[in-house]
Amino acid sequence: MKQDLNSPKGFSRKIRTIAVLTVLFSLVIFMGFGIEHETKTTVVNIKAAEKDSVASTKAFMQVYKVLMSPRCMNCHPSGDIPLQGDDSHLHAMFPKRGVEGKGVTAMKCMNCHQPKNVPGLNTPPGDPNWHLPPANMKMVFQGRTPAQLAKQLVNPKTNGNKTMEQLIAHADDGLVKAGWNPGEGRTLPPLSHAEFKKEWIQWIKTGAFAPKDK
Amino acid sequence: MITLNINKKTHKIDADPDMPLLWVLRDIVGLVGTKYGCGVAQCGACVVHLDGEAVRSCVTKVSRAAGKSVVTIEGLSQTNDHPLQKAWLDLDVSQCGYCQAGQIMSAAVLLKENKNPTDQDIDDAMAGNICRCGTYLRIRDAIHLAAKASKK
Numbered sequence: 302m303k304q305d306l307n308s309p310k311g312f313s314r315k316i317r318t319i320a321v322l323t324v325l326f327s328l329v330i331f332m333g334f335g336i337e338h339e340t341k342t343t344v345v346n347i348k349a350a351e352k353d354s355v356a357s358t359k360a361f362m363q364v365y366k367v368l369m370s371p372r373c374m375n376c377h378p379s380g381d382i383p384l385q386g387d388d389s390h391l392h393a394m395f396p397k398r399g400v401e402g403k404g405v406t407a408m409k410c411m412n413c414h415q416p417k418n419v420p421g422l423n424t425p426p427g428d429p430n431w432h433l434p435p436a437n438m439k440m441v442f443q444g445r446t447p448a449q450l451a452k453q454l455v456n457p458k459t460n461g462n463k464t465m466e467q468l469i470a471h472a473d474d475g476l477v478k479a480g481w482n483p484g485e486g487r488t489l490p491p492l493s494h495a496e497f498k499k500e501w502i503q504w505i506k507t508g509a510f511a512p513k514d515k
Numbered sequence: 516m517i518t519l520n521i522n523k524k525t526h527k528i529d530a531d532p533d534m535p536l537l538w539v540l541r542d543i544v545g546l547v548g549t550k551y552g553c554g555v556a557q558c559g560a561c562v563v564h565l566d567g568e569a570v571r572s573c574v575t576k577v578s579r580a581a582g583k584s585v586v587t588i589e590g591l592s593q594t595n596d597h598p599l600q601k602a603w604l605d606l607d608v609s610q611c612g613y614c615q616a617g618q619i620m621s622a623a624v625l626l627k628e629n630k631n632p633t634d635q636d637i638d639d640a641m642a643g644n645i646c647r648c649g650t651y652l653r654i655r656d657a658i659h660l661a662a663k664a665s666k667k
Contacts (some may be wrong), residue, residue, distance in 0.1 A: 425555075
């Protein structure tokens with residue numbers, strides 16, 4: 302028997318139907334916002350057509366080799382003492398990170414590290430802004446797997462508040478480039494700066510994918 | 516010509532801008548309280564204050580000091596009565612004395628920034644100043660004594 306929608310029973314059925322449709326419609330809208338928000342925190346301004354997870358993770362494995370080499374990793378330690386040397390031992394005299402990453406009291410980084418390399422073996426390498434990451438965002442490389450490091454690098458909450466554009470520009474940061482001018486007796490990173498920069502940009506522009514940990 | 520402000524006096528220095536500040540202080544200006552220990556920033560005997568920071572003058576180029584305030588051990592106080600200098604005498608800290616100017620200059624920055632340092636704070640500040648005679652225990656005691664005296 303066909304229900305009369307204008308009868309009391311039919312009318313309440315109408316209301317129920319409208320209510321269900323409203324709830325479903327609202328869920329779709331809210332889910333849409335949620336997905337958009339998640340995308341913004343991980344990848345910005347990379348068009349869908351440019352994303353290539355295979356090329357991206359391949360490039361990152363080259364980047365990883367450089368970032369885990371002593372010239373980079375030594376200033377991204379897991380503890381509060383920088384590392385030193387090609388064997389990444391704890392820095393002699395145990396200077397401490399400090400709140401800003403610039404050392405503490407009479408042992409600040411730039412008390413010994415000068416604006417330029419000091420000539421000779423076993424002398425401090427130099428840069429006008431020698432420092433570690435600050436205590437509230439240590440940006441640790443030491444001990445990180447490729448997946449962990451990639452995720453850390455793309456997240457502004459763990460990468461020094463950098464946007465993707467700033468991350469790309471960071472390859473030309475003065476202290477980053479100092480890794481390729483380390484002073485006598487220190488080995489260079491496994492790629493040249495130009496090669497590293499190419500892989501860095503390739504990784505980011507193809508989607509900044511994190512490789513899967515084995 | 517480089518103009519330096521050393522212990523509140525102006526000096527015009529005719530030297531290569533790359534000359535280490537230590538050489539300028541000792542050989543040109545004649546302030547020999549700051550010592551040469553290693554020449555590679557690993558012993559701390561050469562510590563002076565550059566705008567209040569404890570820099571190693573053996574690796575600091577004189578050009579870096581231009582326009583800034585340099586204080587050596589001679590200029591730490593007018594009449595050698597800085598709390599640290601008094602504590603050093605009270606506790607007879609020095610043995611050969613060679614490292615002690617650098618020790619005091621480093622300790623002075625520690626106390627300026629931390630008026631009541633713990634033993635760990637002292638370790639963190641002073642670990643870069645080495646003493647072949649092994650006066651470390653008295654250095655630590657003297658820093659605590661100076662900190663206490665400065666509170667009064």
